[in-house]
Amino acid sequence: MEKTVEKTLVIQRYNPEHDQTPSQQSYQVPFDNSTSVLDALLYIQQSLDPSLAFRWSCRMAICGSCSVMVNGIPKLGCKTFLREYSGDLLLEPLAHFATEKDLVSDMTLFLQHLQAVKPYLIRQEQSAATTPASKPQPHKQTPKQLAKYRKFSSCINCGLCYAACPQFGLNPEFLGPAALTLAQRYNLDSRDQGKAERMPQLNGKNGVWGCTFVGFCSDVCPKHLDPAAAVNQGKVASATDFVIGLFKP
Amino acid sequence: MSEQHPPRRPYHTPLTGSWWLKHRYYRLYMLREATVLPLLFFCGCLIAGFYSLQQGETSWLNWLSFMAQPWVMALNALTLAASLFHAKTFFELFPRVMPLLPAPLMIAGQWLATLAVATLLLLLLGGLL
Ligand code: FES
Numbered sequence: 001m002e003k004t005v006e007k008t009l010v011i012q013r014y015n016p017e018h019d020q021t022p023s024q025q026s027y028q029v030p031f032d033n034s035t036s037v038l039d040a041l042l043y044i045q046q047s048l049d050p051s052l053a054f055r056w057s058c059r060m061a062i063c064g065s066c067s068v069m070v071n072g073i074p075k076l077g078c079k080t081f082l083r084e085y086s087g088d089l090l091l092e093p094l095a096h097f098a099t100e101k102d103l104v105s106d107m108t109l110f111l112q113h114l115q116a117v118k119p120y121l122i123r124q125e126q127s128a129a130t131t132p133a134s135k136p137q138p139h140k141q142t143p144k145q146l147a148k149y150r151k152f153s154s155c156i157n158c159g160l161c162y163a164a165c166p167q168f169g170l171n172p173e174f175l176g177p178a179a180l181t182l183a184q185r186y187n188l189d190s191r192d193q194g195k196a197e198r199m200p201q202l203n204g205k206n207g208v209w210g211c212t213f214v215g216f217c218s219d220v221c222p223k224h225l226d227p228a229a230a231v232n233q234g235k236v237a238s239a240t241d242f243v244i245g246l247f248k249p
Numbered sequence: 250m251s252e253q254h255p256p257r258r259p260y261h262t263p264l265t266g267s268w269w270l271k272h273r274y275y276r277l278y279m280l281r282e283a284t285v286l287p288l289l290f291f292c293g294c295l296i297a298g299f300y301s302l303q304q305g306e307t308s309w310l311n312w313l314s315f316m317a318q319p320w321v322m323a324l325n326a327l328t329l330a331a332s333l334f335h336a337k338t339f340f341e342l343f344p345r346v347m348p349l350l351p352a353p354l355m356i357a358g359q360w361l362a363t364l365a366v367a368t369l370l371l372l373l374l375g376g377l378l
Contacts, residue, residue: 014260016260017255021260099262100259169264169268214274214275215274215278216278226345228345229345229346232342233346236346236347
């Protein structure tokens with residue numbers, strides 16, 4: 001299709017080398033039905049302004065690196081289309097994160113929070129190395145057991161939920177939707193035995209109880225994971241953990 | 250040969266006190282949380298009612314006439330509306346936290362239970378039972 005219609009993209013610019021505060025810059029971008037926000041950014045970078053910085057990789061909503069704010073709402077650039085907007089588009093870096101340059105956010109905090117909940121299978125049993133005679137066995141799982149955590153397992157770490165979460169905005173130490181969802185995902189996995197190691201993080205003041213169920217995180221999640229539900233299921237787990245703790249010597 | 254990179258200088262956008270005015274979603278959330286305010290007033294009324302009941306007839310009658318004032322009725326009507334709104338949001342969130350049955354079923358069940366309890370209370374307090 002021929003691209004004749006143009007749209008105005010207003011982009012927040014910030015260059016750490018010489019800017020004290022961010023400013024805005026407008027670009028005219030030709031578009032058709034299939035032009036995504038990421039396509040538009042690539043067009044600007046290639047044809048209008050090579051200095052524009054933004055992240056991207058897969059272009060198919062899998063890598064989670066193209067997250068930006070479009071008109072104030074956290075979006076994946078590659079999954080958002082110019083045709084969806086009647087007026088101009090305002091593009092800003094993810095809210096609640098520091099801006100490295102232009103649309104590139106500093107995701108360090110996010111990655112630290114993900115790590116904090118030990119998002120991997122933890123087994124308590126002896127490792128195969130100590131019992132050389134026995135080969136490591138595969139861990140079987142029934143479809144029913146899989147169904148328990150499956151919907152929480154498709155996170156692409158895009159960080160949109162953190163940009164939607166005012167609690168994370170107010171307290172950057174709050175572990176946040178994705179990390180708490182990931183904790184829940186592993187706690188619900190029948191092969192995992194690490195729940196006891198994760199609960200202190202979840203029970204802590206920056207854990208599940210920091211969430212007030214604003215619910216916007218679930219709305220913006222490009223994979224429809226419902227992180228708000230996962231975090232609040234974590235509250236049930238945390239409360240259960242507390243009650244059980246009362247009866248333990 | 251290593252190129253000299255300028256030091257990083259990430260920009261922190263400050264979060265202002267009016268953050269919740271920015272989105273319809275946040276405003277709705279704040280509205281949900283604010284439903285507690287009229288509820289506080291109603292609780293005050295209720296406690297005063299119990300207290301005046303214990304104090305004797307005059308004080309009880311005084312309380313009744315206080316409750317019948319238009320502005321008190323209006324505030325309590327607001328409390329009812331606010332509580333129903335809060336109930337609606339709560340009933341919709343609950344099946345997501347405890348997915349025991351299909352969500353529409355759980356939502357309908359909660360409304361039915363509310364209706365049953367309200368009817369029972371009305372009958373009991375209205376002296377019809
Ligand atoms: S480019 Fe990979 S998710 Fe958008």
